[in-house]
Amino acid sequence: MRRIHPDVEEDPDLVAAYTYPRDRWLRLNMVTSADGAAWMKGLSAGLSGQGDRRIFGVLRGLADVVLAGASTVRTEGYGPARPRESWTALREGRPPAPPIAVVTRRLDLDLGGPLFTEAEPYARPIIITTESAPQDRLDEAAKNADVIIAGEERVDMLAAVRDLRGRGLGRILCEGGPRLNAQLAAAGLVDEVSLTISPLLLGGDAARILNGVASQTSLVLAQVLEEDGFLFCRYVREAQDGPAG
Numbered sequence: 377m378r379r380i381h382p383d384v385e386e387d388p389d390l391v392a393a394y395t396y397p398r399d400r401w402l403r404l405n406m407v408t409s410a411d412g413a414a415w416m417k418g419l420s421a422g423l424s425g426q427g428d429r430r431i432f433g434v435l436r437g438l439a440d441v442v443l444a445g446a447s448t449v450r451t452e453g454y455g456p457a458r459p460r461e462s463w464t465a466l467r468e469g470r471p472p473a474p475p476i477a478v479v480t481r482r483l484d485l486d487l488g489g490p491l492f493t494e495a496e497p498y499a500r501p502i503i504i505t506t507e508s509a510p511q512d513r514l515d516e517a518a519k520n521a522d523v524i525i526a527g528e529e530r531v532d533m534l535a536a537v538r539d540l541r542g543r544g545l546g547r548i549l550c551e552g553g554p555r556l557n558a559q560l561a562a563a564g565l566v567d568e569v570s571l572t573i574s575p576l577l578l579g580g581d582a583a584r585i586l587n588g589v590a591s592q593t594s595l596v597l598a599q600v601l602e603e604d605g606f607l608f609c610r611y612v613r614e615a616q617d618g619p620a621g
């Protein structure tokens with residue numbers, strides 16, 4: 377891997393390249409085809425490559441919490457983030473792995489599956505939901521997860537992020553999907569997009585990395601890494617006076 381912007385460097389230190397600029401920072405991490413598709417045959421795996429998976433791991437290691445939409449958790453078969461040896465130094469003073477926080481209204485999740493039953497106590501999963509969530513599912517979820525109620529009918533992203541920060545989880549890594557991303561951007565909460573551009577054309581009707589509510593956020597291209605034709609771009613929100621929310 378090499379950095380090609382803002383300077384040129386062979387084998388850059390990925391931890392240094394992706395260190396969070398602030399303790400309160402929301403980073404989206406997404407992969408897309410060259411024509412903007414956010415999935416291939418319904419999943420992100422076909423878009424990814426070795427370098428992308430390495431960066432994915434480093435970003436999880438740097439995060440206080442991993443945030444994901446319920447559809448991503450269901451389709452991508454999320455389990456808990458497992459601690460890695462390479463994370464030991466960069467997680468000093470923090471739990472060995474970040475918890476997974478799932479945004480969901482229906483709680484149509486496999487509450488008896490690995491995400492909920494195999495997480496270590498220090499990385500108990502978090503359900504972010506609404507007052508209108510089904511009570512029986514909430515009771516079931518509460519056995520193995522912390523529950524955040526943030527909104528009546530729909531999760532209010534500002535309230536959700538404020539709650540995570542209140543738990544000391546300020547460095548938020550959002551792994552999608554596009555419908556969640558669009559709402560975070562519309563709420564002015566996206567500080568950074570870590571975007572892998574895969575050397576593929578796909579056509580079809582896959583969503584872009586933001587799907588749904590329209591918004592506009594100006595970005596600055598802070599860094600570009602390259603490996604095997606994949607581009608790894610770090611876009612940072614322009615004119616950062618401080619994190620939103």
Ligand SMILES: NC(=O)c1ccc[n+]([C@@H]2O[C@H](COP(=O)([O-])OP(=O)(O)OC[C@H]3O[C@@H](n4cnc5c(N)ncnc54)[C@H](OP(=O)(O)O)[C@@H]3O)[C@@H](O)[C@H]2O)c1
Pocket residue numbers: 405406407408413414415418419420423444445446447448449451452479480481482483484505506529530531532551552553554555556557559587
């Ligand atoms: N290219 C990439 O890097 C990447 C990354 C992630 C995912 N993906 C792909 O993206 C697809 C899934 O993304 P998606 O955009 O369809 O869905 P998503 O954003 O992952 O999840 C949408 C779901 O999240 C919950 N949700 C979202 N906003 C909510 C709100 N305001 N209040 C309450 N619940 C809310 C709802 O869950 P309930 O239905 O449970 O109520 C909703 O159905 C998959 O194909 C996945 O493979 C690609």
